[in-house]
Amino acid sequence: MRVVMTSNYFEILRGGINTTFQDKGRENLYHIGIPFSGVMDNRNFLLANKLVGNHLTAPVIEFAYQGPHLRYTGDQLNFAITGDVIFKIKKKDYEIDGDCYHSYHLENGDEINVISTNKSVYGYFAIGSEIDLKFQWNSCSINTKANIGSNNGKKLDSGQKIKLLKINSDKTLKKVNYINNKIENIRVIKGTNFDYFSDEGKKVFFEKEFIVSKLSDRMGMRLEGPKIENIVNTNIKSEGLVKGVIQVPADGNPIIMLSDHGTVGGYPKIGVVVSVDYDRLVQLAPGSKVKFQEIELSDAETLFKLYEMETKNLLNQI
Amino acid sequence: MIKNISNLGDAALYCDFGMQVNKATNLEVIKYFNTIREKKIKGINNLTPSYNKLIISFDLRVTNFSEIKNKIENLDTTIEQNKNNKKIEVPVCCEENFALDKNRLEKKLNLSYQEILTKFFDKEYFCYMTGFIAGMPFLGDIDENLRTQRLETPRVKVPQGSVGITEQFANIYSFDSPGGWNIIGNTPLKVFDDSKERDPNLINPGDTIVFKKISRQEYESSNDK
Numbered sequence: 125m126r127v128v129m130t131s132n133y134f135e136i137l138r139g140g141i142n143t144t145f146q147d148k149g150r151e152n153l154y155h156i157g158i159p160f161s162g163v164m165d166n167r168n169f170l171l172a173n174k175l176v177g178n179h180l181t182a183p184v185i186e187f188a189y190q191g192p193h194l195r196y197t198g199d200q201l202n203f204a205i206t207g208d209v210i211f212k213i214k215k216k217d218y219e220i221d222g223d224c225y226h227s228y229h230l231e232n233g234d235e236i237n238v239i240s241t242n243k244s245v246y247g248y249f250a251i252g253s254e255i256d257l258k259f260q261w262n263s264c265s266i267n268t269k270a271n272i273g274s275n276n277g278k279k280l281d282s283g284q285k286i287k288l289l290k291i292n293s294d295k296t297l298k299k300v301n302y303i304n305n306k307i308e309n310i311r312v313i314k315g316t317n318f319d320y321f322s323d324e325g326k327k328v329f330f331e332k333e334f335i336v337s338k339l340s341d342r343m344g345m346r347l348e349g350p351k352i353e354n355i356v357n358t359n360i361k362s363e364g365l366v367k368g369v370i371q372v373p374a375d376g377n378p379i380i381m382l383s384d385h386g387t388v389g390g391y392p393k394i395g396v397v398v399s400v401d402y403d404r405l406v407q408l409a410p411g412s413k414v415k416f417q418e419i420e421l422s423d424a425e426t427l428f429k430l431y432e433m434e435t436k437n438l439l440n441q442i
Numbered sequence: 443m444i445k446n447i448s449n450l451g452d453a454a455l456y457c458d459f460g461m462q463v464n465k466a467t468n469l470e471v472i473k474y475f476n477t478i479r480e481k482k483i484k485g486i487n488n489l490t491p492s493y494n495k496l497i498i499s500f501d502l503r504v505t506n507f508s509e510i511k512n513k514i515e516n517l518d519t520t521i522e523q524n525k526n527n528k529k530i531e532v533p534v535c536c537e538e539n540f541a542l543d544k545n546r547l548e549k550k551l552n553l554s555y556q557e558i559l560t561k562f563f564d565k566e567y568f569c570y571m572t573g574f575i576a577g578m579p580f581l582g583d584i585d586e587n588l589r590t591q592r593l594e595t596p597r598v599k600v601p602q603g604s605v606g607i608t609e610q611f612a613n614i615y616s617f618d619s620p621g622g623w624n625i626i627g628n629t630p631l632k633v634f635d636d637s638k639e640r641d642p643n644l645i646n647p648g649d650t651i652v653f654k655k656i657s658r659q660e661y662e663s664s665n666d667k
Contacts, residue, residue, distance in 0.1 A: 151487040151488060152479075152487060152488055152489070153488070154488040154489060154490040154497075154499070154573065155475065155488075155489055155490055155491060155571075155572065155573065155647075156572055156573070156576060156577060156634075156642060156643045156646075157572055157573040157574060157575055157576040157577055157578055157616070157634075157643075158576050160488070260636060260639065261639055269575065269617070269619075270575060270576040270617060270634075270636070271617075271636075272576070272636055313449065313451050313452060315450070316448060316450060316456050361463055361492070361493050361494065362492055362493070362571075362574070362580065363490075363492040363493070363494075363495040363497065364490025364491075364492055364495065364496075364497035364573070365490075365497075366450060366451060366453065366454045366488075366490075366497065366499050367453075368451050369450070369451070386573070386574045386575060387490060387573040387574060388490065388492055388571065388573040388574045388580075389574070393450070396450055396451030396452075396454075397451070398451060398452050399451070399452050399453055399502050421449055421452055421507060424451075424452040425452055425502070425506055425507075428452065428502050432503060
């Protein structure tokens with residue numbers, strides 16, 4: 125009898141700041157208190173998977189700022205990194221600087237060191253293989269707040285292993301030309317409590333500059349700037365939230381709800397970031413300066429369609 | 443009935459059932475929630491019922507605001523629904539180390555802790571909604587003499603199992619979480635169980651809750667701990 129042991133795996137030498145498995149996330153669970161989660165930057169997620177020949181919505185490793193340092197053991201496979209990321213690939217006898225939006229071969233003993241994202245927040249590491257992950261509610265996405273998803277709902281840490289199941293048979297190397305553009309004007313639709321704010325407060329919201337605070341994560345982005353004055357009530361009866369909602373608590377500083385947000389909240393909603401700007405919104409690093417710009421619903425819908433077409437065109441180039 | 447439908451951004455409907463927060467209004471919200479869930483309308487990817495609002499999220503790649511609004515406005519909610527609401531007993535220990543805001547509540551409410559607990563345990567509660575964190579129930583209404591504001595500065599970490607009160611409501615912290623409610627005790631019950639994917643929440647909107655006072659000894663020997 126011959127026992128074939130196929131053990132292909134990554135060893136995590138350094139976890140990085142906030143490294144998690146993510147996919148498209150979870151649906152229809154807001155009512156029990158579970159948010160969508162899933163990748164923050166959807167376009168870069170799809171591109172990463174396409175570059176290694178995966179299903180477009182296969183699980184990837186998402187990292188923020190400093191990423192993981194990994195050592196690979198096993199048969200040859202492909203990987204790709206997307207975003208605006210500085211990383212090194214260490215082969216047996218030499219080391220090279222990696223390029224985003226290129227797939228590379230990885231051999232037994234190779235290392236990948238994701239040093240940092242460049243003037244952005246999130247990057248994506250796709251592996252051309254099925255990964256051994258736990259799925260909850262049809263998603264492996266790690267929600268560290270409720271400890272849901274793969275890796276017991278905890279971020280990846282040094283010393284752990286990422287076990288692979290079936291490596292993709294097609295190992296053709298692929299690339300696409302793409303540069304992430306920065307966003308300075310975040311487009312928003314007026315929120316359901318827009319009239320809670322004074323004329324001066326509304327003016328501040330749409331005309332002044334805000335700075336992304338360090339206290340931002342997968343749950344929310346806090347902004348600092350001139351105080352937005354509320355003249356009605358700084359609390360509302362708790363009600364549902366969605367991605368992109370901008371709440372203004374009593375201190376007058378806006379908070380934007382992101383993918384892991386609490387599902388209900390009791391602060392007035394001054395606006396909602398439109399879907400077309402979400403991928404670029406989440407990439408704003410602390411210290412970035414932003415302005416809010418009002419947009420009508422019909423324009424937001426049209427712009428989103430165009431954005432989706434652009435994403436499809438990029439995917440078709442791979 | 444829905445009083446008004448507006449858009450919350452470009453991928454959600456905001457259904458307003460009126461200003462009132464009471465059981466009748468909330469039951470209307472829950473009725474719509476159940477009906478829409480059963481209909482499985484294409485493109486809808488989340489529903490968030492709360493006291494007097496229902497937020498309907500949808501996938502902008504599949505549908506849009508006017509399409510979903512039209513479907514909701516023409517929804518038949520008269521169909522008899524399966525009512526499987528439960529009555530659940532929740533044991534709570536209010537002894538030292540669990541009653542984090544004992545002193546604050548005595549001062550704010552001008553009542554002894556014994557009086558506070560008598561009024562608290564004397565009532566049945568209705569679950570209006572669940573959320574914020576996975577499984578957290580929002581219950582009401584607490585006795586009028588127990589109503590007070592949130593903490594001026596919220597705690598960074600409220601321990602799992604804590605039972606809190608604020609305004610007309612009570613809640614249970616299903617996880618360690620930041621929070622500003624006044625904590626009167628702690629339950630050993632597991633309020634959220636992610637191994638039960640079909641029904642992870644112990645308490646769901648529409649359920650009735652009875653709190654039962656237990657000793658520390660009973661708390662320690664509870665099966666869920």
